[in-house]
Amino acid sequence: MLMKMGRRWTEGISRDDRLTSYPTATRPDIQFAVCLCARYQASPRTSHRQAVKRIFRYLKFTPELGLWYSSGSSLFLRGFSDADHAGCRIDRKSTSGTCQLLGTSLVSWSSRKQASVSLSTTEAEYIAAASCCSQLLWMKATLSDFGLRFGKIPLLVDSTSAISVAKNPVLHSRTKHIDVRFHFLRDHYEKGDIDLVHVASENQLADIFTKPLEFGAFVRLRVLRFGFVTG
Structure with a gap:
């Protein structure tokens, strides 16, 4: 993109929200890439500009892709959460990824760098699950206004250790560093609001x-899991 600096125009990354807000609202497949580039808006380098151009090229050559919402889909709510431990090479913070589905349709998703450094994969996964739990509870409350009622909502996590932390109220070495604000995940599990379910990584x-992701895994999730169809 071009940014105006005085009377000169120079190539850079715009500080507005057009790239981060509009395309990602309908294209979850670029959510991580866009959020990663957005971290460097203050002082972008050539590599960051090249990454932004690559995102635009990908969008240009895949305009036919879109989310599909079937009228025949049953209305059950579920969530998925995952984390990439210490993925940021600069500050070693982890990235939380969450998504929520109503029936078979993807209705909400997020990619966000965690606010603090996680000391283990278990901690990073637990924090991501807490974030997903918060979104699920908000969606449950909102949908109840439309007469939809949900029982125990499944939250699918691929970390057995993170699930064990939530289900085990005993404080041990894997949980002592986790901020207390994330333990509301355990609280809502015990209340029966959510059900923590293990899911295979694939x-x-x-x-x-x-x-x-590797290209094959990326395409598989994009087409088979997100319900993308060609227009």
Whole structure:
């Protein structure tokens, strides 16, 4: 993109939200890439500009892709959460990826760098699950206004250790560094609001929001899991 500096125009990354807001609202397949580039808006380098151009090229050559919402889909709510431990090479913070589905339709998704450094994969996965839980509870409350009622909502996580932390109220070495604000995940599990379910890593939908994927895995999630169709 071009940014105006005085009377000169120079190539750079715009500081507005057009790239981060509009395309990602309908194209979850670029969510991670866009959020990664957005971290360097303050002082972009050539590599960052090249990455932004690559995103635009990808969008240019895949205009036929779009989310599909079937009228015959049953209305059950579920969520997926994942994390890439210490993925940022600068500050070693992890990236949380979450998504929520209503029936078979993807309705909400997020890719966000965690606010603090996680000391283990378990901690990073637990924090991501807490974020997904928060979104699920908000969606549950919102949909209840439309007369939709949900029981225990499944939250699918591919980390057995993170699930164990939530289900085990005993404080041990894996949980002592986790901020207390994330333990509301355990609280809502005990209340029966959510059900923590293990999912195999290859079936973890939120994986696409945490890190770059090998091409085959990326396409499989994009087409088979997100319900993308060609227009």
